[in-house]
Amino acid sequence: MNSALSPEHSQLASDARRFAVTHFVNTEYYDLHEKFPEDIWRSAGEEGLLGSFIQKKYGGRELGYLAHTLIMEEFWRVDPGIGNILLSVFGAELLQQFGSEEQKAFWLPLLAKGKAISCCAITEPDAGSDIFNVSTLATKLENGWSLTGSKQFITNANRADLILIFAVTDQSPGAKTKAFSFFLSDRGGSGLSAQKMSGKMGIRASDTAEIRFTDRFLPGENLLGDLPGNGFAQAMSLFNINRLFACGQGVGIAQGSLDLLLQYLRENPSHASSQIIQYRVAEMATSIEASRQLYLWAGYNLDRNNADPGLIAMAKLFAGETGVRVVREAVKLAGPKAAAGGHPLSRFYRDAKIVEIYEGAKDLEKLTIARQVLTAR
Known part of the structure; x- marks a missing residue:
């Protein structure tokens, strides 16, 4: 499925990764002080990373919802708390779909450029x-x-x-x-x-x-x-979109946790030679890639006006569970220091659970999936 990404999507993901690695510094400070990273948010707007799904005539890139999810994955891979600066445009999805021209022309350019939240x-x-x-x-x-x-x-x-x-x-x-x-x-x-x-x-x-x-x-x-x-129908449309974004969060935090574990294993090669640890690494990598492919397919369809609520719910359920499971395994395998306050994996462990809760708790996703499976012909 990765090969189906457009060159613009692939470049955008690379740009997002580079931005996060460069700008997401002092991450422990923002977490400890519960401080919104306003300067980083403004920089992301200047780089065009906030409005990837917003139409070009309103200052965005018009690359679709999958593009925003790809950025979300790369941001959460580096730091989930700071990565949520992408939620500074939460609601722009509704506004772009259902708002008046006057409403869209006023608000969307400000949101896309990091000049309003x-x-x-x-x-x-x-x-x-x-x-x-x-x-x-x-x-x-x-x-x-x-x-x-x-x-x-x-x-x-x-x-x-x-x-x-x-x-x-x-x-x-x-x-x-x-x-x-x-x-x-x-x-x-x-x-x-x-x-x-x-x-x-x-x-x-x-x-x-x-x-x-x-x-x-x-x-x-x-x-x-x-x-x-019309609010209920509008909300259902919004949930399909934002559950996809949550998939990027789950996959991102899982990939970031695996990155940190691999760094630990490179620094401790004797641990990396253990077959038990290799089994766990293989399981983690497989779950991450399976979750990624599932959300890529769901996003591909969503961007083509073929939203599949059941598929999106599957992707969100699996991504949330993958995030929690991979972080938990990474903490176990990386040793006592990983559980200490101040270690990125300790922070990731606290951050991961939310993906199973918001934008529809995991059991709600299961109900959506079950209804679609049971009524399929």
Whole structure:
């Protein structure tokens, strides 16, 4: 499948690898202090690494979602926390697909160039993988909407310039999938507050926050799309895309862990001669390559408007499990120092688990896969 990558994709992956190796320095500092790497984010925007899927007319490279996933893999291979600077464009996928020309022309160039940050506010205290439990309410007014509710575990909510908010717009019992809509909001005005979460287990260089809306007024034109009630369909499209991005995270952290283990074995050749260690290395390398090939195929189809939710769920499930398993094995094989605070593998161990949780917990991926398999003809 690697041979099916375009020369632009291959070059982009090489550029991303070179950028990460060069710029992702002082990684322990960003993790220890839970500090967003703003300078690195801005540099990535200047290098054109943030907007690979954004259309050229809006300042991006227009190389598709697979391109963004390839960059994600290379960034997470070097450092997952800093690598999440790519989530500074989270929500641009929705905006590009469903936004008005005015909305896209204003926001997408800023996001692509690292001059603005977006976030997508879906998850709530009582609504994680099951978005039907979302309770943030958008009430229709004569000249707009009033939003009240709260969101949690929202990446970059404390620093986002643009917030895409998933809310209930129809409370009638029969509304079902037509009950929800997305809205665009900037940070200005009253009725919005955000609080950064501290003390996370992993990806600590990536900000996560709680956000609250209290009678937050939004003009009618801030609705995403022409009519209310399309939020569920829009969210399903977003999940397909961002689950692919998560595959790059899982494969990236696995490959980075194997890289660190191989470095250790080169420095300790007597350990590398052990057949048991060679068995484990072979298993790790095989899982990584299988995960990579699975997401490449899923991304290839997604970029050709042939999204396969079951295939994407398989890729995300396998990549997440591979990331956790390979990091765990690498820590075991690299000796006690690898488990010590400050060692990259120790940090990777804490970072890996999130891939099995966000963008749909792993059991939700299994349900998606099972439904597709059981209904196949």
